[in-house]
Amino acid sequence: MSDKRPDHLLDDELCWAEGGHASDIALTAIADGELSIVPSEVRAHVDTCLTCSGHVGNAALLSLHAGERLADLAPADRLTAPERRPVPVMAIVVGLAVAFAGALPTLLDAMRSPGELGRAIPILGRGAALLGRRLLDPGGTAGLVLVWGAALLLIGVAIGIMRLAPRKEEVSS
Amino acid sequence: MLSALMSTALLAGPAPVSVPEQTAELRPVVRSVVACVLKERPDHADVEDCTNEALRRALESQSELRGPLRPWVLGIARHVALDTIRARQKQRARTAQLQVPEDASSTNLLDRLADPSEGADAKLEQAERARRVRRLLATLPEGPRSALELFHLDGLGYQQIAERLGVPLGTVATWVTRGRRAMAEALEADERGGAR
Incomplete structure (x- = not known):
């Protein structure tokens, strides 16, 4: 008999404990909401077994407790780098396009009267020098x-x- | 009313899954948590009452949800179950008080006063807890430690953790289970040592 399961499911040898009950690993996965990785027969057993459903509660409390304790830690205490969010390239491009569209009337005005721009440059230069x-x-x-x-x-x-x-x-x- | 809310949630469209739907899906694990805290069988009447109460509170205060749903709902369930235990203890104390002479019951007055120092010490306690967790995390092997951090702090699922760390799914499940257990045992030992 082969215990090998598809890659997205936990192997049988990890899911069952002595006495026909679900293992700690399967119970922890269920308590963590990882139902899709637990074989259906294990889930069916846990649903009907009072002992196992009691242990799911224990595992869920342990998970809750561990999560709360880890949340107390500062980011610098972490061993693994946190998941980085990708740079929102599309949002930046759209933002720049909108900004350019907004500035377009002003730019066109300035290009239509180049004399005014020519007069403003020496005034600004003198102000900066002062x-x-x-x-x-x-x-x-x-x-x-x-x-x-x-x-x-x-x-x-x-x-x-x-x-x-x-x-x-x-x-x- | 709760069942009406649940059925309304279940009748909603296929995607995306709403908070009421997700909350309803958590019913079995909420029941298990309540049963575990109350130390009762999952089919006990108090367990069913607390489960309904926890899910009702979660649905009513879903606007306060910040972060992942599951730990938040389980936290509410634990809170409701602990409230029930306190209510039971109060009830027992009241019954006992009725049976003892009046002057003897008045000696418990100091015990019933709220401790004003609790709020002031909260920050110090949190810093101390963080120091303990840091110390014991340093004793865990790299695999379980990374798996716990990625699961609890980054909210990744087992499959995503397996891909990120380049290990099989079963290894991640084992790391999470053993790492968490080792953490709980070390914290318990530490607290016992501190209490001595």
């Missing part, structure tokens, strides 16, 4: 505000990273 001089002026208020502001921003970001980064704890054996 702002640069003010910021780089030694002892100027704007420069000081920029330097101290940047320093405070860096310190803030560093504190944020330290607080948010998961801490790896040493495991004592």
Whole structure:
């Protein structure tokens, strides 16, 4: 007699225990809702056997308990990398297309009156040069505000990273 | 009313499977969990009552569902069964109180007061639990540990875990069963050791 089952089903030798009852492995699979991998005769037995259906409850409680305990863990404690979601390429392409369509009337307007664009560029350039001089002026208020502001921003970001980064704890054996 | 809800759920279209349908499919395992917590036979009247109550609560509060359905419904079932045990204990205590002198029953007053420190310690307890789980997970072999993480944290099925880890389905089922049992035994031993 062969115990070999199709690949999507558990083998007989894993499903039955002594006394004609379902094995712990089959009961755990049923408790986890993996009914499709348990052979139908094992499921039929569990449905009618008080001992086995009691053990299914035990296995379900054990599963619930293990799930709750594992949920307490930080992501950094995991051995296996979590399942990565694929990059939503289609959504990004559609988003870019919509954005381009939205900007199209403005772009067409700008192309129709190139003179206005030509006049705006030197004004913007002069404004940027003035702002640069003010910021780089030694002892100027704007420069000081920029330097101290940047320093405070860096310190803030560093504190944020330290607080948010998961801490790896040493495991004592 | 519950049966009406169930039959309505079962009459719905073939796909996708709705939450009421999935909840109704969980009835056998919910009954087993309740029976296990109550330590009664699955055909006991209290088990049937608790099962109906758990499924009713699950259906009524399905908008609160965050994450996978099965552990959520089983958690409700466990809660309902524990409530029933507490109600039974209260009933027994009341009956016992009626049989003892009044001055003796008043000594239980302190026991009945709520413990105000419970909420304040919750975070510390959770951190301690996490530390224990981390320690014992480190003692598990890589296979069972990965299988448990993928099942409980990523919500993958046995077949998907088998494909991901490149092992046969039976190996995954064995890893999940043995890993979970080892985890429970180690936690129990740890708690016994801590209590000493």
